[in-house]
Amino acid sequence: MISIKELNYFYNVKKLGKRQALASLNLNIAPNTFFTLTGPNGSGKSTLFSILSGLSQPNEGQIAINGLDIVSQQSKIRRLMGVVFQNPALDKHLTLAENFQIHGDLYGMEPNLLKNRLAEDLVWTGLSDRLGELVGTLSGGMARRVELVKALLHRPKILLMDEPTNGLDPGGRRDFLDMVDKLRHEREMTILMTSHIFAEAERADKVGILHKGSLLAVGSPQELKNRLGKEMVVIQTADRQHAEFLKEQLAKNHHLKVWAREGELRVEGVDKNTLDDLLSHHRDRFNELAIKRPTLEDLFIHITQDRKV
């Protein structure tokens, strides 16, 4: 269980003074939940990750992990947590086995226990035959797997992952997320992953959307997407002028809520009459019109546009 109450975090920017990275954040993550915290770059995900992993301390607020206070009981919390960083915390001059050995020593694992767990974990991650290889020779995707195995060796109750697919190609990203899926089904642990890729959050049990240090929405991916209705229309126009014109027409004639970003329009609650109107009278003003199911990214745009108004 991760419980965050009224968390505030500031950092000092030279000559500019204090900047708030997290503002009055409240969040509860139930045990054995796969929770993804998503939001654009600079939204505060990594700051929250840094606080949860014990690398930074909150300025205000309380955080409890499995009932333990993150400030006063940090050494106990560290034993409960496995951490996967944005850049793998691996020594590229050492072999996989040597990296795992150091991790085992730092976590006080007996050699036999380490050996048994490695034997188990290397099989399901497909790394069994690579123990003697230098980490520096591994591909990015493979290094991520090694990092994941390392983070799991001491059998943490909570797994923290900060943008773990960062820098991976689409295949590597899919493989890594498949492994996380497998992990959550086979082992009892709470997983908290951050990602700026909204599509990655769709796999989670629960998603939190963070923007400018504030938590805008929390819920299951489906619950969150349902806020936008079953379907929406996305219209791609050639330029901003056409987009503005269509936005005005849809709002004035059809009383619809439209979100415009550059030359793209997103419209909720479009009916057949509106579609007919668009296709018969304004076809020359857009290049593409698609009816699609809302995504978490749509929800993010929806919420953040509303906040601007």
Add this chain to the structure above:
Amino acid sequence: MFRGIISMAKRELVRFFRQGHRVVGSIAQPIIFWLFLGSGFGASFQAPGLAGVTYTEYFFPGILLMVVLFSGIFSTITVIEDRNQGLLQGILVAPVHRMAIVFGKVIGAMVIGLLQAFLLMLTIPFLGIEPGIGGVLMLVLGLVIAALGFTALGFLIAWNMESTSGFHAIMSVFLLPLWMLSGAMFPMAQAPAWLEWIMFLNPVSHALLLIRMPLYHPASELLGSSQYLQAFIVALLWAVGCLLLALYRVNRTQQSA
């Protein structure tokens, strides 16, 4: 914590021996310095009270000191690399006491420096010096203290630096002058009065005495020498002080980071 320290120290050694260029560089550099500077300054070297001592011989303790200095610097510079590559964060989130990071790094770097110094000590018979077993042991003690001081100091500086280029700048304007003004390159007695004072206040000068004196005096004589004992106390205070500061700094990171 003990296993964590051993593990971290072992990592330093494995990394060192796995990087061939580091091994070659760390062995070749002091030998090149010693031979070239020793030969170049040899003809013009004259110092009061050092009649019959060639510059190559005079410079030898300074080269031993340089070996442990450079080893300390290049091993602790990896603190910055570790942080930039994310490796340090991985260690900081582990349930091991922060002291293990300092001790592991310092012990690993000290062992590397001492191994290089031992290699160079094989040339002692060719210099015509016969320090004896006791002298050699006292020399090793001096090297251990100097290595501890330089490594802990290097760690302390590296912990507060964000870039390796910044560390190199500090090395050029602070660490190398500490070595140059230790009496490694020229005797204190030859320096102008103001420089002599700076050299006397430099703790590294005292560490150098712990390396130079055992080459010429038996252990029993050293233990009765007030000059040696004074150098021993100052150098030990410097080394332990640097280590305590490094431990304090890292521990403070644990509390505030």
